[in-house]
Amino acid sequence: MSKHKMTQLKALEAESIHIIREVVAEFRNPVMLYSVGKDSSVLLHLARKAFYPAPLPFSLLHVDTGFKFKEMYEFRDNFCKEIGVDLIVKKNEDAMKKGMNPKEFGVARCCGALKTQGLLDALEEGGYDAAFGGARRDEERSRAKERVFSMRDEFGQWDPKNQRPELWSIYNGRIHEGESVRVFPISNWTEMDIWSYIREEEIPIVPLYFAKERPMIERGEMLIPYYEENKDQLLEGEEPKMVMSRFRTLGCSPCTGAVRSSASNMDEIVIEAAAAKRSERETRIIDHGANTMEDKKKEGYF
Amino acid sequence: MAKLNLDLTKEIELLRLVTVGSVDDGKSTLIGRLLVDTKGAFEDQLLAVRKKKGETKIASASEIDLAMLTDGLSAEREQGITIDVAYRYFATPKRKFIMADCPGHEQYTRNMVTGASTANAAIILIDARNGVMPQTKRHTHILGLLGIPHLIVGINKMDLVDHDQAVFEKIRDDIKAYCAKQGVKDLTCIPMSALDGDMVAVRGDNMDWYEGQTLLETLEDLSVLDAVDEQPFRLPVQLINRPQTADLPDYRGFMGTIASGTVKVGDEVMAAPSGKSSTVKEIVTFDGNLDEAFAPQSITITLSDEIDISRGDMLVHTGKATSDGKELTANVCWIGDDPLTNRKKYMIKHTTSSVKAMVASIDFRRDIHTLDREDADELAMNEIGQITFKLQKPLHYDLYADNRVTGSFIVIDTFTNNTVGAGMIV
Numbered sequence: 051m052s053k054h055k056m057t058q059l060k061a062l063e064a065e066s067i068h069i070i071r072e073v074v075a076e077f078r079n080p081v082m083l084y085s086v087g088k089d090s091s092v093l094l095h096l097a098r099k100a101f102y103p104a105p106l107p108f109s110l111l112h113v114d115t116g117f118k119f120k121e122m123y124e125f126r127d128n129f130c131k132e133i134g135v136d137l138i139v140k141k142n143e144d145a146m147k148k149g150m151n152p153k154e155f156g157v158a159r160c161c162g163a164l165k166t167q168g169l170l171d172a173l174e175e176g177g178y179d180a181a182f183g184g185a186r187r188d189e190e191r192s193r194a195k196e197r198v199f200s201m202r203d204e205f206g207q208w209d210p211k212n213q214r215p216e217l218w219s220i221y222n223g224r225i226h227e228g229e230s231v232r233v234f235p236i237s238n239w240t241e242m243d244i245w246s247y248i249r250e251e252e253i254p255i256v257p258l259y260f261a262k263e264r265p266m267i268e269r270g271e272m273l274i275p276y277y278e279e280n281k282d283q284l285l286e287g288e289e290p291k292m293v294m295s296r297f298r299t300l301g302c303s304p305c306t307g308a309v310r311s312s313a314s315n316m317d318e319i320v321i322e323a324a325a326a327k328r329s330e331r332e333t334r335i336i337d338h339g340a341n342t343m344e345d346k347k348k349e350g351y352f
Numbered sequence: 353m354a355k356l357n358l359d360l361t362k363e364i365e366l367l368r369l370v371t372v373g374s375v376d377d378g379k380s381t382l383i384g385r386l387l388v389d390t391k392g393a394f395e396d397q398l399l400a401v402r403k404k405k406g407e408t409k410i411a412s413a414s415e416i417d418l419a420m421l422t423d424g425l426s427a428e429r430e431q432g433i434t435i436d437v438a439y440r441y442f443a444t445p446k447r448k449f450i451m452a453d454c455p456g457h458e459q460y461t462r463n464m465v466t467g468a469s470t471a472n473a474a475i476i477l478i479d480a481r482n483g484v485m486p487q488t489k490r491h492t493h494i495l496g497l498l499g500i501p502h503l504i505v506g507i508n509k510m511d512l513v514d515h516d517q518a519v520f521e522k523i524r525d526d527i528k529a530y531c532a533k534q535g536v537k538d539l540t541c542i543p544m545s546a547l548d549g550d551m552v553a554v555r556g557d558n559m560d561w562y563e564g565q566t567l568l569e570t571l572e573d574l575s576v577l578d579a580v581d582e583q584p585f586r587l588p589v590q591l592i593n594r595p596q597t598a599d600l601p602d603y604r605g606f607m608g609t610i611a612s613g614t615v616k617v618g619d620e621v622m623a624a625p626s627g628k629s630s631t632v633k634e635i636v637t638f639d640g641n642l643d644e645a646f647a648p649q650s651i652t653i654t655l656s657d658e659i660d661i662s663r664g665d666m667l668v669h670t671g672k673a674t675s676d677g678k679e680l681t682a683n684v685c686w687i688g689d690d691p692l693t694n695r696k697k698y699m700i701k702h703t704t705s706s707v708k709a710m711v712a713s714i715d716f717r718r719d720i721h722t723l724d725r726e727d728a729d730e731l732a733m734n735e736i737g738q739i740t741f742k743l744q745k746p747l748h749y750d751l752y753a754d755n756r757v758t759g760s761f762i763v764i765d766t767f768t769n770n771t772v773g774a775g776m777i778v
């Protein structure tokens with residue numbers, strides 16, 4: 051019987067470090083996608099651990115939609131400077147010039163242009179053959195089958211029919227010229243693991259994750275952060291008010307909801323995560339128009 | 353707010369599981385039950401699969417269509433996506449579980465091998481009305497081949513056989529007899545009703561004659577690391593760390609995940625294939641240097657002497673070398689679309705090294721139904737056989753039965769770059 055014991059967070063950590071190192075060993079030009087959120091913060095922390103005492107052997111890439119919370123930009127710039135990593139910021143300038151936004155064009159089109167196309171263009175421009183991402187399999191049902199190494203063709207497209215089986219901890223990183231791979235080192239982490247690890251390792255995160263009185267718009271069960279600059283997000287009859295709240299996940303400010311919470315430190319956040327009844331995805335997409343809401347209702351959304 | 357002892361969360365261990373069963377044995381129901389009873393599923397996810405539409409609260413698990421919770425399958429069929437392994441997560445105050453959920457139908461061998469390759473324990477489901485079926489034997493054989501340390505047989509749907517102790521005991525004795533022949537070491541049989549929840553997370557009132565642990569208690573008590581830290585030390589080198597910064601101009605660290613065993617500062621180690629020895633100077637981590645490290649930690653080692661080591665080499669304790677050679681015989685499970693044929697060339701990835709390999713002989717194919725050996729001149733998708741490969745350069749390995757990390761490899765098709773085979777060295 052074994053005399054050593056390894057906690058589950060340390061086991062997950064070791065697995066993630068193993069994956070990150072394999073990618074650096076087998077790919078010519080990897081990059082780490084950095085969204086400034088909690089999952090990215092954990093991913094970056096793991097990467098620093100993997101190569102210590104050497105600096106990161108790759109850059110961070112932030113695909114900026116221009117719609118992120120200002121607290122996220124502040125945090126990103128300060129933190130990257132402090133730890134001395136190379137940060138590349140890319141935007142889909144074309145779409146931004148045309149005034150792309152979720153309210154007029156719809157969430158799907160806006161995400162498609164600013165996030166997806168922005169990312170594909172940035173990856174192509176950088177000539178990266180591997181891109182680390184912070185996706186987790188517990189986030190939603192469709193992600194449960196995602197591989198750790200996820201192959202992309204020359205157009206950056208995913209072919210779910212053609213996924214490579216992953217056996218033991220042996221990853222097959224062979225690709226043809228022009229193909230690339232998305233790598234998800236924290237596939238096996240749950241939301242609870244992420245919070246517990248941030249707490250244990252004292253990983254700095256954006257202050258929006260901690261509860262505070264913030265101006266919010268209440269819409270149905272959703273709490274939408276209110277900013278003076280975008281008064282036009284108010285629908286008829288709505289008025290902003292101060293609500294003790296925090297964010298479980300951070301995306302673009304017009305599309306990310308907050309939750310009512312008084313958890314203002316890591317201990318309280320972990321306790322809240324353990325008792326959470328709803329998945330974090332629930333706060334992710336906010337409906338801006340009548341149509342999308344109706345579509346969702348048809349599928350049984352309440 | 354729920355009371356949670358935060359310091360206790362630090363004690364939680366990780367157990368990797370695989371669940372297998374034939375269609376309709378109740379696998380989805382069981383996984384749904386585990387997720388609900390351990391709160392591994394959120395309310396909004398549960399509401400989406402409730403039986404009565406319109407409710408906004410879930411009063412009990414019986415209101416949920418448990419199988420729906422895990423079946424992304426109908427959508428998959430519509431889209432024509434390969435139906436393959438999905439991963440689920442749940443936790444108790446003692447443990448976190450990663451469960452590979454392998455569909456029981458088509459391509460089950462390929463899926464099972466994938467899902468089981470990383471598992472510490474497997475749950476096999478049997479429908480109590482049917483008893484041990486040929487496919488139960490097949491599944492058990494494959495799990496045995498993959499060296500899963502702990503096998504749990506869930507004898508399910510006990511509610512449909514009046515919770516009859518005699519039915520359970522008959523099936524238990526049958527499967528025990530079969531497992532003895534397969535070399536299975538640790539076997540546990542549990543009567544259960546995944547639908548009602550009896551003996552899954554709670555005991556229920558229907559099977560008081562059963563004195564063993566519930567499924568969840570069993571899963572919480574299984575040994576996680578087994579004896580992997582007591583086996584000989586193996587560190588497949590992933591990368592060489594050479595910061596070449598102003599503070600660390602000459603630093604050379606060997607980075608890798610310990611495959612097995614323990615290493616201490618001052619230990620004499622040898623690098624394969626060069627055979628050169630040195631002593632461990634430091635065991636480096638971001639959190640500070642360690643005196644001792646064990647499997648499966650990811651670490652960096654520095655040595656007292658400058659010896660030539662590169663990716664694909666293996667650090668071992670002097671005198672505790674691996675086997676090595678330019679020929680490799682293994683049980684191979686074929687998962688590629690095109691069959692493996694004699695003299696065909698592939699790439700083999702073993703730990704961190706990749707070598708060209710040629711099929712030297714197909715020693716035999718295992719009839720997956722009778723488990724007999726038969727002559728064969730190819731190995732098609734989902735077939736298992738013993739293959740001997742000729743390697744372009746020697747590999748340093750252990751037998752799979754002794755070491756699941758240094759005894760396993762994948763076979764890669766050099767034309768498509770796909771992973772086409774899973775090898776277990778014999």
Ligand SMILES: Nc1nc2c(ncn2[C@@H]2O[C@H](COP(=O)(O)OP(=O)(O)O)[C@@H](O)[C@H]2O)c(=O)[nH]1
Pocket residue numbers: 373374375376377378379380381382419456508509510511512544545546547548
């Ligand atoms: N009576 C009874 N029915 C069960 C039990 N477990 C599963 N079932 C039923 O058996 C059928 C097949 O179950 P499912 O979980 O879909 O099987 P899978 O194909 O193995 O995933 C469903 O109708 C379930 O409701 C059980 O313990 N008792």
